[in-house]
Structures are given as structure tokens and as C-alpha cells.
Amino acid sequence: MAMTVQKTYDIYATLPAQxxxxxxxxxxxxxxxxxxxxxEVDLASAFGVSRASVxxxxxxxxxxxLVTILPQRGAQVTALSVDEVQDIFDIRAQLMGLAxxxxxxxxxxxxxxELERLYADLERSFDDAxxxxxxxxxxxxxxxxxxxxxxxxxxxxxxxxxxxxxxKLSLSTVERRRQSIxxxxxxxxxxxxxxxxxxxxxxxxxxxxxxxxxxxxxxxGMPETARG
Amino acid sequence: MAMTVQKTYDIYATLPAQxxxxxxxxxxxxxxxxxxxxxEVDLASAFGVSRASVxxxxxxxxxxxLVTILPQRGAQVTALSVDEVQDIFDIRAQLMGLAxxxxxxxxxxxxxxELERLYADLERSFDDAxxxxxxxxxxxxxxxxxxxxxxxxxxxxxxxxxxxxxxKLSLSTVERRRQSIxxxxxxxxxxxxxxxxxxxxxxxxxxxxxxxxxxxxxxxGMPETARG
DNA sequence: ATAATTAATAATGTCGACATTCGGATGGAG
DNA sequence: CTCCATCCGAATGTCGACATTATTAATTAT
Numbered sequence: 001m002a003m004t005v006q007k008t009y010d011i012y013a014t015l016p017a018q019x020x021x022x023x024x025x026x027x028x029x030x031x032x033x034x035x036x037x038x039x040e041v042d043l044a045s046a047f048g049v050s051r052a053s054v055x056x057x058x059x060x061x062x063x064x065x066l067v068t069i070l071p072q073r074g075a076q077v078t079a080l081s082v083d084e085v086q087d088i089f090d091i092r093a094q095l096m097g098l099a100x101x102x103x104x105x106x107x108x109x110x111x112x113x114e115l116e117r118l119y120a121d122l123e124r125s126f127d128d129a130x131x132x133x134x135x136x137x138x139x140x141x142x143x144x145x146x147x148x149x150x151x152x153x154x155x156x157x158x159x160x161x162x163x164x165x166x167x168k169l170s171l172s173t174v175e176r177r178r179q180s181i182x183x184x185x186x187x188x189x190x191x192x193x194x195x196x197x198x199x200x201x202x203x204x205x206x207x208x209x210x211x212x213x214x215x216x217x218x219x220x221g222m223p224e225t226a227r228g
Numbered sequence: 229m230a231m232t233v234q235k236t237y238d239i240y241a242t243l244p245a246q247x248x249x250x251x252x253x254x255x256x257x258x259x260x261x262x263x264x265x266x267x268e269v270d271l272a273s274a275f276g277v278s279r280a281s282v283x284x285x286x287x288x289x290x291x292x293x294l295v296t297i298l299p300q301r302g303a304q305v306t307a308l309s310v311d312e313v314q315d316i317f318d319i320r321a322q323l324m325g326l327a328x329x330x331x332x333x334x335x336x337x338x339x340x341x342e343l344e345r346l347y348a349d350l351e352r353s354f355d356d357a358x359x360x361x362x363x364x365x366x367x368x369x370x371x372x373x374x375x376x377x378x379x380x381x382x383x384x385x386x387x388x389x390x391x392x393x394x395x396k397l398s399l400s401t402v403e404r405r406r407q408s409i410x411x412x413x414x415x416x417x418x419x420x421x422x423x424x425x426x427x428x429x430x431x432x433x434x435x436x437x438x439x440x441x442x443x444x445x446x447x448x449g450m451p452e453t454a455r456g
Numbered sequence: 457a458t459a460a461t462t463a464a465t466a467a468t469g470t471c472g473a474c475a476t477t478c479g480g481a482t483g484g485a486g
Numbered sequence: 487c488t489c490c491a492t493c494c495g496a497a498t499g500t501c502g503a504c505a506t507t508a509t510t511a512a513t514t515a516t
Contacts, residue, residue: 014299014469039497050471052280055498059287071242072477074498087377091326098322149315155383242499267467278501283468300507302468 019047019057027066027077028164035079038067065162078162082218085166089211092159093204096140099147099156100187100203104196106148112192118142119188122181132177133168139184143191143203163214170213179209247275247285255294255305256392263307266295293390306390310446313394317439320387321432324368327375327384328415328431332424334376340420346370347416350409357400364399364408371419371431394442404441411437 013021023043026032043054058075061067068078080088107115118139125131140160144153160167170176187202241249251271254260271282286303289295296306308316335343346367353359368388372381388395398404415430 016469017299037497041497051498052470052472056284056287056469059284059291063287063291071245072498074478084379087379091323091377091380091383094322094326095319098319149319151312151315152319155319244499265467269467279468280500280502284499300468302508 015049016053016056016060019043019049019053020060022047023057023061024064024066024161027061028161030165032077034077034165036077038075038077040074064158080162082215085163085218086211086215088159088163089166089207089214092156092163093207093211095152095156095159096144096207097200097204099144099149099152100191101196101200102147102149102152103143104191104194104199107146107191111142111146115139115142115188115191119184122184126177126181127174129168129172129177132180133171136167136171136180136184143187166214166218167210169217170210173213176209176213179213180206183209243277244281244284244288247271247277247281248288250275251285251289252292252294252389255289256389258393260305262305262393264305266303266305268302292386308390310443313391313446314439314443316387316391317394317435317442320384320391321435321439323380323384323387324372324435325428325432327372327377327380328419329424329428330375330377330380331371332419332422332427335374335419339370339374343367343370343416343419347412350412354405354409357396357405360405360408361396361399364395364412367412371415391442394446395438397445398438398441401441404437407437408434 023038032038038058040051040054040058044051047054058067058069062069062075066078067075069075118135121135122132122139125135137160141157144156147153171180183202183206187199187206190199190202251266260266266286268279268282268286272279275282286295286297290297290303294306295303297303346363349363350360350367353363365388369385372384375381399408411430411434415427415434418427418430
């Protein structure tokens with residue numbers, strides 16, 4: 001990786017913030033494997049900035065949980081145990097339920113067509129695992145971001161990013177996508193029908209199903225998506 | 229404030245981590261007022277370290293939400309709008325409910341006496357608002373930390389710290405403490421009886437009641453606990 | 457007198473260098 | 487041959503200096 005960064009002092013982002021986004025993306029998109037050490041010197045020369053900027057960037061990425069910083073031992077891509085993966089999915093299920101419950105009241109009428117469009121995208125990409133994962137992420141993000149709480153949205157999405165690799169893994173089979181899309185259909189209909197309780201249920205089930213599939217695949221020693 | 233920091237490289241904490249703890253404590257204990265600017269130079273000279281260490285410390289404190297860092301504009305003590313306070317309490321209620329629900333199954337038999345002791349502390353300090361707030365925090369922390377999820381515990385406690393001033397404000401009246409202690413009694417009994425559903429309900433109610441009191445006090449223009 | 461413009465001050469952003477600690481290679485004792 | 491102590495290279499921790507931007511003060515035009 002030999003990409004350079006704008007060193008002009010623009011208004012929108014400070015240098016470490018830009019680097020942080022890049023590192024975060026790289027981790028979510030599996031360009032680094034879990035547990036991999038992220039050496040400040042390497043990153044600094046890779047991005048063409050000083051160690052100080054990288055160091056601050058790592059603190060920012062740590063905030064999302066994607067990176068773990070150990071004193072005197074540097075940063076590494078967060079490696080989750082099976083228990084931790086389960087834990088994150090559980091918490092996310094709860095928060096996703098809360099978000100979708102709120103969404104029912106918070107979604108403005110103008111947002112309904114987009115919700116339907118995003119669901120249509122999901123159906124259209126049913127046969128392509130990669131595309132389905134992307135579409136699933138998009139509609140998730142839409143739901144969560146329109147639930148009326150920036151904090152809640154950031155939390156849910158952060159947990160989602162931390163387990164992105166497992167979600168992707170789980171959506172790799174057709175049966176699983178069939179299950180997933182059924183949940184999404186139920187969720188979207190509940191939202192459009194104004195049934196908050198039901199929406200919460202579907203949202204939680206959606207995450208639970210993903211969790212169960214991913215964990216059982218892991219238990220069977222399924223190939224990780226990593227490629228380090 | 230003119231305190232100096234161990235500059236010997238000990239094993240337990242790196243310098244910025246120590247500073248971060250101090251800053252976090254200072255904010256939670258109301259030594260800074262919300263919105264107050266935290267200048268790197270000031271903090272650096274106050275703690276007797278360089279700006280770089282302070283800067284990293286601020287990133288760590290930002291992780292807890294106690295500090296907000298704006299690009300090119302530095303750090304300031306996070307100032308919450310009324311909506312944000314409500315939002316945080318709502319999310320925390322949900323998570324506290326989840327934690328206490330789990331606690332019922334996760335609490336080992338050896339933890340029961342301590343839970344009872346912490347509740348006894350609560351009753352004993354009923355007449356002193358300050359002491360009651362401390363005891364309340366202690367039993368909360370115990371419950372959340374024994375729910376089996378480090379992540380969930382950190383989240384709940386982090387949200388708690390972010391709204392600590394409002395919780396303290398709400399517990400300043402006797403009627404409110406009576407309400408609070410009734411909820412705690414119910415919660416402790418539910419836990420000891422092994423009733424997870426009920427425990428969840430009491431836990432959520434506990435936070436909701438705090439939220440309602442704090443918000444109504446704020447709406448009436450109650451004196452903030454700040455002293456900046 | 458007020459408002460806009462500009463200059464001075466003070467803050468943050470970024471960097472390179474030095475200090476300290478970690479991890480593995482090296483070598484010797486049992 | 488294995489295990490432990492030691493040492494060396496490499497990585498992180500910390501600092502002070504310089505670059506750039508925000509903020510305030512001064513100045514001028516209306």
C-alpha cells in the first residue's frame with residue numbers, strides 16, 4: 001500500500017482523522033487480519049505522514065473498537081474470541097431492536113419510498129452474496145440513522161462494523177439469505193404498518209439469526225474471510 | 229490545580245492513560261463545567277507533561293464521551309442538550325435492563341452477600357444525598373460488572389458517567405431517594421429470587437425515574453451543579 | 457458610533473529526535 | 487538438548503520546535 005494523503009490543511013478533516021478512516025475501512029474490508037500488529041512506523045511511511053499523526057489516528061480507530069492498543073505493545077487489529085463475538089451480536093440485537101422500535105415513530109413520510117427502494121435493492125441482489133451484504137448494510141444503516149438518535153445509530157453501526165466479517169460470512173449461503181430477507185420483509189412491513197412492537201421483534205431476530213449462523217459456522221471451523 | 233505525575237515508566241499505565249483518568253475524574257466530579265475549553269497548554273503545564281501526552285489523553289477521554297474534540301478548535305467538556313441527556317438516559321435504561329436481566333443468571337452465589345451489603349449501604353446513607361449518590365453508583369457498578377459482559381458494563385458505566393451530574397442532581401431530594409430506594413429494593417429482591425424479567429423491569433424503571441426527575445428539574449431551571 | 461477589515465496573539469496541527477521498553481537472537485550452564 | 491540469562495535491534499513513549507489556523511484586538515472606512 002503506497003497511498004499518499006492530502007497534506008493541505010483543509011477545513012473538513014484533520015490529518016489523523018483521514019488516516020483513521022482509511023485504517024478503519026481497511027480493517028472492515030478485511031485487508032488486515034485480526035490480531036495483526038499495526039506498527040506506527042509502517043503506517044506512517046505507508047501514508048506519508050509522521051508517527052504522531054498515525055498514533056492519533058489509531059486512538060480514533062480504537063474508539064470504534066476495530067483496533068486494540070496495549071501499553072508499550074502498540075496497536076493491533078482487534079481479535080475477538082467466540083464469546084466476544086456472541087456478546088457483541090447480543091448487545092447489537094438489543095440496540096437494533098430499540099432503534100427500529102423508535103424508527104416507526106421517527107421515520108418521516110418522505111422516508112418511506114427510500115425504505116421500500118432499499119428493500120427492493122435487497123431482493124434484487126439476492127443471488128449475489130457480496131451485493132446482498134452491501135444492500136443489507138445499506139438498509140440497516142438507513143433504519144438506524146433515521147431512528148432519531150445519533151448516539152444510538154453510532155453505537156449500532158460501530159458494533160456492526162466490529163463484526164462485519166462474521167455477518168458477511170453468515171450471508172454467504174443462499175438459505176441464510178432467504179432467512180434474512182424474510183426478516184427484512186417483516187421488518188419493513190411492520191415499520192410501514194406502524195407496528196413498533198413487531199418491528200422491534202423482527203429487528204432483534206435479524207441480528208440473532210446472523211449471530212447463530214455465524215457462530216455455528218465458526219464452531220464447524222468454517223474458513224475465515226481473512227486473507228492475511 | 230498543580231499536581232505532578234509520576235514520570236517513571238511503570239508497567240501499569242502509560243502517561244497519557246494516567247492523565248486521561250485524572251481529566252475524566254475532574255469532569256465527572258464537576259471540577260470543570262460543561263462546554264469549558266480544555267487547552268492543551270494549560271493541561272500540559274498543570275500536569276507537568278508535554279502537549280503530546282495531553283493530546284493523547286484527550287483522545288482517550290473523548291472515547292468516554294466526556295470530552296468533545298473539534299478539528300482546529302481543540303477540546304471542550306462535552307455539553308449536552310436536554311434532548312441528548314434524555315437520549316443517553318433512554319439508551320442507558322435499555323442497557324441497564326439487559327445487564328440486570330443477565331445478572332440474574334450470571335451472579336455467582338458468592339456475590340449475593342455483597343449485593344445485600346451494597347443495598348444495606350444504600351439504606352444506611354438514605355439521609356445524606358452525597359453518600360446516597362455514591363452508594364447508588366457502587367451498587368450499580370456491582371450489578372453491571374457482574375452481568376457477564378465487559379463490553380456491556382463499560383457501555384452502561386460510560387453513559388452513567390456522562391450524565392453523572394444529572395443523576396446527582398436528581399438524587400438531591402428526599403422524595404426522589406425514597407423512589408430510588410424502592411426500585412433498588414425491588415431489583416435486589418428480583419435478582420435474589422431469580423426473576424430475570426422482573427429485574428429487567430426494575431432496572432429500567434430505576435433509570436427512567438432518574439431521567440424524569442432530572443429533566444423536570446432542568447425544565448424548571450433548577451440550579452446546575454456546575455461551579456465554573 | 458458601528459461595522460468591516462486587518463494585524464497581532466494564542467491556540468492547535470504536524471513533525472523529527474531522543475528515551476525507554478519490548479521481543480527475539482545469542483550464548484552459556486545444567 | 488533444554489532452559490535461562492543476556493544482549494541487541496526494533497518498536498513504542500515522550501518531548502520540544504515549527505507550521506498553520508482560530509481568535510482577539512486594533513484600525514479604518516462608512
